[in-house]
Amino acid sequence: MLGSTTSATDKRAAFRAGLASGRLLRMPGAFSPLVARLIEEIGFDGVYVSGAVLSADLALPDIGLTTLTEVTSRGGAIAGATGLPSLLDTDTGFGEPLNAARTVRAAEDAGLSGMHLEDQVNPKRCGHLDGKAVVDVQTMLGRIRAAVSARRDPDFVLCARTDARGVEGLTPAIDRAKAYADAGADMIFAEALADESEFEAFRAAVDVPLLANMTEFGKSKLLSAATLESLGFNVVIYPVTTLRIAMGAVEAGLRTMAAEGTQESLVPQMQTRGRLYELLDYSAYAQFDTAIYDFSLTAAQGGSSATAAQGGSSGTAAGDDAGGRDEEGAQR
Known part of the structure; x- marks a missing residue:
């Protein structure tokens, strides 16, 4: 962290x-x-x-x-x-x-x-x-x-x-x-x-x-x-190996998006949201200080009064729902 x-x-x-x-x-x-x-x-x-x-x-x-x-x-x-x-x-x-x-x-x-x-x-x-x-x-x-x-x-x-x-x-x-x-x-x-x-x-x-x-x-x-x-x-x-790998994938992906009008066919090739959060050690940040990382979604913020899990143990980011799954499911 x-x-x-x-x-x-x-x-x-x-x-x-x-x-x-x-x-x-x-x-x-x-x-x-x-x-x-x-x-x-x-x-x-x-x-x-x-x-x-x-x-x-x-x-x-x-x-x-x-x-x-x-x-x-x-x-x-x-x-x-x-x-x-x-x-x-x-x-x-x-x-x-x-x-x-x-x-x-x-x-x-x-x-x-x-x-x-x-x-x-x-x-x-x-x-x-x-x-x-x-x-x-x-x-x-x-x-x-x-x-x-x-x-x-x-x-x-x-x-x-x-x-x-x-x-x-x-x-x-x-x-x-x-x-x-x-x-x-x-x-x-x-x-x-x-x-x-x-x-x-x-x-x-x-x-x-x-x-x-x-x-x-x-x-x-x-x-x-x-x-x-x-x-x-x-x-x-x-x-330069990692840059060449990354830029090759980026170029191919952008050309696919330009041709198909969507990134949908590329999703299976992407690093998932869950894997990115794992690499970032997101859960450790969530547990660091519950006074900072616990929050409530109010109606003014576009949600109900659902409250994030206490103790910071969910490991999800602000913007994910209170149940710990984003709108696309846990694997994104």
Whole structure:
């Protein structure tokens, strides 16, 4: 109720412990706090907040148009909805090294468990598109060192992402990863590796935890969690998967409504009202304070003098009838 009861400090400690556990942490992307709640319920290890998804949700391309405030505000709302650790995409740090330092402080204040910075030229591009450019190594080292110096919670994870594989090749990307780790990065995110052999080469060369990006329609072969764990990777993210699933369903549903003039044929595919209330833990809110959540429907409100069940045990929302069933039945 009212978000997670797990503190940001405890989430960060859990993230650190997970990185040291020797097993793969699976972190699907969440485009909303409600999706983060579902990720936790289903049993994943953490939540990823993608910059590409945040941009898309604002109907913007992923080219560095979002601001620090937009990213940390949305990231904080998502992180606060779950007891799982959360990793935030902070692009290039929103400017110069001093901006990267401020980004760390803002992400910590928002309750995130970690963030990643990348070595692209600003404004950046989606990591799986052609035409990217990377900054020189020393510029990226400045971003990392600034971020490390600004960190207040030692368990806050600082991840360095390199996009050099698609620009300079595999060996230079590995060399960059080593330098970034030496500068204080806790984890390396090697973007757009091609196949198992390249993931294996990175693991053999780099000593710190490694993150794999399994995004659809990209340059990387989609590897299973079991394969990535056998290769020695520590984290896998699925950054845009939930948004793509949702938007595919939304588009198909809207086209059906436009063609049929009603949503009736779509109802069997929808999450029911009861399931939504379960995910929201509606009953806990109803029980929290009966003085607030008990109510009576008066004639002026469009109902009789029926009184809601005392003690707040019904778990129904205002607007449902006094018997605890809405006008469509309990399963809606």
